[in-house]
Amino acid sequence: MSEFRVSPVTQPLRGGIRVPADKSISHRAAILGALATGTTRISNFLQSETTQATVNCLRALGVEIEQPDATTLIAHGRGLHSLREPSDVLHCSGSGTTMRLLAGVCAGQDFLSILDGTPALKRRPMARIAEPLRAMGATVLGRDDGRLPPLGIRGGNLHGIDYTLPVASAQVKSAILLAGLFADSPTIVREPALSRDHTERMLRAFGAKIEIRDWRLEIGLISNLQSPISNLHVPNDFSSAAFFIVAALLVPGSEIWIEGVGVSVTRTGLLDALRKMGARIELENERDESGEPVADVVVRGGSDLRATEISGEIVPRMIDEFPIFAIAATQARGETVVRDAQELRVKESDRIGTLATELRKMGAQIQERADGFVIAGPTKLRGARVDAHHDHRLAMSLAVAGLLARGETVVAGWECVADSFPGFATLLPQVAEPALSLPKGRRSQA
Numbered sequence: 001m002s003e004f005r006v007s008p009v010t011q012p013l014r015g016g017i018r019v020p021a022d023k024s025i026s027h028r029a030a031i032l033g034a035l036a037t038g039t040t041r042i043s044n045f046l047q048s049e050t051t052q053a054t055v056n057c058l059r060a061l062g063v064e065i066e067q068p069d070a071t072t073l074i075a076h077g078r079g080l081h082s083l084r085e086p087s088d089v090l091h092c093s094g095s096g097t098t099m100r101l102l103a104g105v106c107a108g109q110d111f112l113s114i115l116d117g118t119p120a121l122k123r124r125p126m127a128r129i130a131e132p133l134r135a136m137g138a139t140v141l142g143r144d145d146g147r148l149p150p151l152g153i154r155g156g157n158l159h160g161i162d163y164t165l166p167v168a169s170a171q172v173k174s175a176i177l178l179a180g181l182f183a184d185s186p187t188i189v190r191e192p193a194l195s196r197d198h199t200e201r202m203l204r205a206f207g208a209k210i211e212i213r214d215w216r217l218e219i220g221l222i223s224n225l226q227s228p229i230s231n232l233h234v235p236n237d238f239s240s241a242a243f244f245i246v247a248a249l250l251v252p253g254s255e256i257w258i259e260g261v262g263v264s265v266t267r268t269g270l271l272d273a274l275r276k277m278g279a280r281i282e283l284e285n286e287r288d289e290s291g292e293p294v295a296d297v298v299v300r301g302g303s304d305l306r307a308t309e310i311s312g313e314i315v316p317r318m319i320d321e322f323p324i325f326a327i328a329a330t331q332a333r334g335e336t337v338v339r340d341a342q343e344l345r346v347k348e349s350d351r352i353g354t355l356a357t358e359l360r361k362m363g364a365q366i367q368e369r370a371d372g373f374v375i376a377g378p379t380k381l382r383g384a385r386v387d388a389h390h391d392h393r394l395a396m397s398l399a400v401a402g403l404l405a406r407g408e409t410v411v412a413g414w415e416c417v418a419d420s421f422p423g424f425a426t427l428l429p430q431v432a433e434p435a436l437s438l439p440k441g442r443r444s445q446a
């Protein structure tokens with residue numbers, strides 16, 4: 001097990017940085033590229049444990065995929081009906097996205113697929129995809145009657161359904177939409193709140209017929225997806241940028257600029273929450289890249305943050321950012337309350353429980369609730385030995401907490417960071433040591 005040692009910052013964070021490519025969009029680009037007819041060239045593809053798991057599974061399903069360099073992926077798709085029965089178990093590593101999205105694809109195939117993963121993935125709930133995929137006509141088996149991995153899927157002959165999601169989950173929505181590509185009638189998905197919309201954006205780019213009205217999506221019948229003519233460029237990951245956004249915000253005098261970040265409103269709930277608390281964050285150079293809104297994010301530190309309440313529709317729009325949001329809350333004046341976030345219990349770790357356990361070791365005042373937490377601030381954190389619980393986002397959030405703490409922080413179980421952000425430990429010191437100058441044309445305002 002590896003560990004990461006963090007010393008308190010002594011100076012403002014400075015610099016222009018690039019964070020890795022978006023994890024969610026990378027998974028989807030590989031999957032749709034594999035299902036389309038023609039060659040799909042994907043640039044800025046995220047190299048990580050989880051995205052590589054998706055690529056390996058697609059290869060095991062018979063798709064030819066080249067990776068000529070670390071961030072380029074070329075999928076030679078042969079059409080929706082060209083997959084073949086894998087000769088072995090499809091290993092999804094620790095990736096819920098891989099397992100749930102590929103379950104949707106496998107449900108459309110008239111052969112047996114078995115999906116399995118790490119011990120942590122084996123604990124993630126799967127009834128949420130098993131139920132709608134069964135309703136479409138697939139056979140889905142798994143431990144505990146399909147509630148837990150491994151999953152065995154035999155599909156084919158699917159029918160469209162009209163399905164209301166019991167939770168706002170982009171993975172479940174995507175599994176149903178992907179299965180809908182193989183159905184003999186249109187499929188409708190209704191969301192209780194807006195979750196990340198990358199699947200529907202990308203399905204459009206590949207020529208699928210998809211109608212979206214409010215929180216209702218309908219995917220129509222189609223004989224094949226077509227590879228986009230031009231290169232598909234993956235934006236940088238807002239969820240990875242989030243660690244640097246909060247770090248810069250909390251260190252007075254900081255100014256950082258994060259290039260080319262995906263800013264779909266379905267992902268940027270954290271910005272709304274932090275701005276409400278008094279943060280100074282700007283989006284510059286807003287543009288569209290391969291059907292996704294992208295911007296450069298500029299953060300200036302040192303604002304006096306006020307506590308806030310988070311509940312309702314914003315929760316799915318910041319679902320992966322609660323660990324780093326909790327660090328910001330420890331530095332805000334008053335009681336920050338998070339509600340309606342029970343989904344945090346079934347992420348890479350039980351993020352309500354693990355956040356409370358680990359942040360308390362650093363002196364934070366945090367109380368668990370069944371569907372969220374309450375944090376009283378501001379608190380001067382103290383360095384401690386903390387554990388990542390196999391959860392990449394918890395690990396990086398604790399490292400950011402370590403920058404603000406008195407004394408050294410050691411994050412044990414650091415290797416899980418490879419799930420989304422293998423270079424984090426190299427990038428953090430670059431901004432924490434102001435030797436890195438601002439990019440040309442930008443001037444410090446601090």
Ligand code: S3P
Nearest residue numbers: 024097168169170171172319320
């Ligand atoms: C993801 C959706 C979210 C998110 C996960 C990635 C995706 O999960 O937490 O990290 O790529 O669709 P849920 O769909 O379970 O909310």
